[in-house]
Amino acid sequence: MSKLTFERPIIQRINAGLPSKYGMPRRLEPLSQIDGVSIESLLQEFGSPLFILSEQTIRKTYREAYRAFSSRYPKVQFSWSYKTNYLNAVCNIFHQEGAWAEVVSGFEFQKALANGVPGELIIFNGPDKSREDLKMAIQHQSLIHIDHFDELYDVIHLSKEMEERPKVAIRVNLDTGIYPLWDRFGFNFENGEAGDALTRIMSSERLDLVGLHTHIGTYMLSTDAYRIAATKLASLAVKLERKYGHLIQYIDMGGGFASKNTLKGAYYPGTDTAPSFDDFAEAITSALMSSDIKPDHLPMLILETGRALIDDAGYLAGTVLATKRLSDGRRATIIDAGVNLLFTSFWYDHDIRPVAPVSDQSEDTTIFGPLCMNIDVIRSNMMFPLLKKGDRFVVRRVGAYNMTQWMQFITFRPTVILLDKEGKPHVIRKKESLETFNSQELTPDHLKDFDL
Numbered sequence: 001m002s003k004l005t006f007e008r009p010i011i012q013r014i015n016a017g018l019p020s021k022y023g024m025p026r027r028l029e030p031l032s033q034i035d036g037v038s039i040e041s042l043l044q045e046f047g048s049p050l051f052i053l054s055e056q057t058i059r060k061t062y063r064e065a066y067r068a069f070s071s072r073y074p075k076v077q078f079s080w081s082y083k084t085n086y087l088n089a090v091c092n093i094f095h096q097e098g099a100w101a102e103v104v105s106g107f108e109f110q111k112a113l114a115n116g117v118p119g120e121l122i123i124f125n126g127p128d129k130s131r132e133d134l135k136m137a138i139q140h141q142s143l144i145h146i147d148h149f150d151e152l153y154d155v156i157h158l159s160k161e162m163e164e165r166p167k168v169a170i171r172v173n174l175d176t177g178i179y180p181l182w183d184r185f186g187f188n189f190e191n192g193e194a195g196d197a198l199t200r201i202m203s204s205e206r207l208d209l210v211g212l213h214t215h216i217g218t219y220m221l222s223t224d225a226y227r228i229a230a231t232k233l234a235s236l237a238v239k240l241e242r243k244y245g246h247l248i249q250y251i252d253m254g255g256g257f258a259s260k261n262t263l264k265g266a267y268y269p270g271t272d273t274a275p276s277f278d279d280f281a282e283a284i285t286s287a288l289m290s291s292d293i294k295p296d297h298l299p300m301l302i303l304e305t306g307r308a309l310i311d312d313a314g315y316l317a318g319t320v321l322a323t324k325r326l327s328d329g330r331r332a333t334i335i336d337a338g339v340n341l342l343f344t345s346f347w348y349d350h351d352i353r354p355v356a357p358v359s360d361q362s363e364d365t366t367i368f369g370p371l372c373m374n375i376d377v378i379r380s381n382m383m384f385p386l387l388k389k390g391d392r393f394v395v396r397r398v399g400a401y402n403m404t405q406w407m408q409f410i411t412f413r414p415t416v417i418l419l420d421k422e423g424k425p426h427v428i429r430k431k432e433s434l435e436t437f438n439s440q441e442l443t444p445d446h447l448k449d450f451d452l
Contacts, residue, residue, distance in 0.1 A: 027360060028385055031353040031394050037423045039317050039355045039394055047431065048392075049318035049337040051416040053399060055093060057313035059421070062097045065309060068277035072285040075300040079123050081255055082108040084306025084400050085314075089418050089428035091115055094309070102304045106133040113140070123252070123304070125171065125213070127151075127185060134158055138166045145169045145213045145252070147186055152197060159206035169211035169252065170197050174232050176225035182217050189232055198236070202244050209246065211299070212236055215254030219263065219307065219347075223275050223283035226253065230284045234291035237299065250300035253284055259311035261348040261397045270348075277308070307400040314399025316342060317355065320391045321370060331365045333387055338369020338376045341413065342398060343405040345378045352378070355392035358385045371410050408432065 032039060035054050043050055062078070069076045079102040080094035086108060091101070092115060101112035104126030112122050119140025127147040129137070131154055137144050138158060146152045146168055159166050171186030172194045187193040201209045212233045216225055233251050240246045257280055262270040288301065318337045326332050339345050352367060365384035369376040378395070387393065406413055412432035417425045 028353060028362065030355060030357050032355055034315055035419050035423050037419055040392060042425060043317055043392060046415045046417055049316060049341065049414045051403065051414060052315040052317060053090065053418045054313045055418055055420050058093050058310060059097060061309050061312060062094060065277045068281040069285065069301065069303065072281050073301050074298060077300055077302050079302055079304050081304050081306030082112060083404055085310050085403050086111055087403055087416065087428055088115055106130060109133065109136060138162055138164050141167060143167050143169060143210060145171050147171050152200060156204050156207065165206060165208050167208050167210050168201060169213050170194060171213045172233060174214060174229055176216050176228040178217055178222060178225045194236065198240065202246065209248065211248050211250040211252055213252035213254065216256060218256045219258045220256040221258050221273060221275065223279045226280060227283040227287045229253065230287035231291060234288055234293055238292045247297055248299050250302050252302035252304065255305035257305045257308035259307045259397060259400065261311060263347060264349055310399035311397045312399065314397065316395040316398045318393055320387045320389055320393060322389055331363050332368055333365055333384065334368045334370060335378065335393055336370055338371040340371060340407050340409040342378060342395065342402055344398065344402055350379055351396040353394055354385055354387055355394055358387060358391065361386055
């Protein structure tokens with residue numbers, strides 16, 4: 001029998017909520033496998049830290065979302081939000097499942113084209129579309145969602161210079177009872193801007209108005225807000241038909257569906273509060289079906305949800321670097337992944353677990369990353385078991401935004417692997433190296449030599 005590791009005794013104040021109703025401490029269960037594959041074996045093979053994505057989870061989640069909407073509405077189309085996670089392997093999984101591409105920059109547009117997405121199946125959103133970007137979108141017959149009047153005037157001007165007719169929609173911002181109102185993007189519904197933009201488009205002889213679009217917010221917990229938004233967009237569609245005899249081809253409800261992550265400061269965990277795809281689908285489709293749009297003129301319903309489709313499929317595994325005591329006696333655990341890799345730590349109280357069974361003893365712990373900056377906090381004040389240097393950890397639900405908003409700061413960005421449907425790991429993004437960065441830098445000759 002091996003000797004047990006010594007754990008020094010501590011005196012800890014009892015806090016409300018610490019024991020369960022039976023008086024027993026809560027225990028954080030370890031997470032040792034993903035899709036039946038040992039996390040420890042993956043860390044040994046690919047290094048630490050390591051992003052892990054589950055293809056099986058991505059496909060399962062997408063099919064669940066598609067079922068929820070397509071069973072309630074006759075014409076449904078998902079469009080994968082590239083900004084949420086634009087690793088090619090991830091995008092192509094969604095494209096294989098039937099999703100179009102939704103992009104918000106010329107860079108993402110070119111990425112979608114390079115992935116083989118036909119231009120007419122690319123939705124181009126966002127406030128920053130250069131004239132060159134707009135030309136590219138028009139030439140590829142893509143769906144241009146106009147964000148502001150300056151962009152509208154650019155499109156009208158380009159339409160007079162080019163042979164192709166631009167296919168356009170407008171983004172509409174509207175009051176759904178959610179605060180703060182997302183009125184930075186698009187044309188406002190209540191003050192008449194949206195109607196003005198539609199009038200200008202319909203008055204142009206060179207633009208084809210094909211749709212209406214909205215995106216009411218991010219990490220939305222209210223399904224009623226989507227019902228209100230869908231109702232208002234449907235009323236715009238009806239006005240277009242009555243005034244101009246024009247039928248739009250689609251209504252795009254954007255994304256923003258909450259994932260099962262827990263927002264900082266939330267009283268209940270996200271697993272208990274996030275609406276299901278069925279909840280969102282019921283609110284949106286009921287509003288469209290009960291509107292004054294004629295049943296035989298129902299437009300296609302487009303969804304651009306990203307976070308809710310990919311968050312659950314992502315994991316970040318790594319290693320404990322050190323443990324220490326802060327000045328007030330609280331325990332601190334330092335890990336090898338910081339906010340440079342896990343940007344969503346600023347939003348969420350992430351679910352962090354040990355990879356292997358450890359001590360039953362838990363303690364109020366702050367988990368820091370390795371960066372030399374005080375804000376590098378992955379999780380503050382959580383009951384966590386007493387991990388020691390070299391122990392492994394894993395963070396759940398990190399598939400959305402972390403691999404697009406990460407930054408190279410102090411350390412290299414790590415390897416990203418995908419576990420396929422059989423559990424076989426594939427490297428889908430290589431770990432960075434010094435060569436990665438030096439290959440992009442140019443040093444003037446007079447700065448190459450020095451004596452110290």
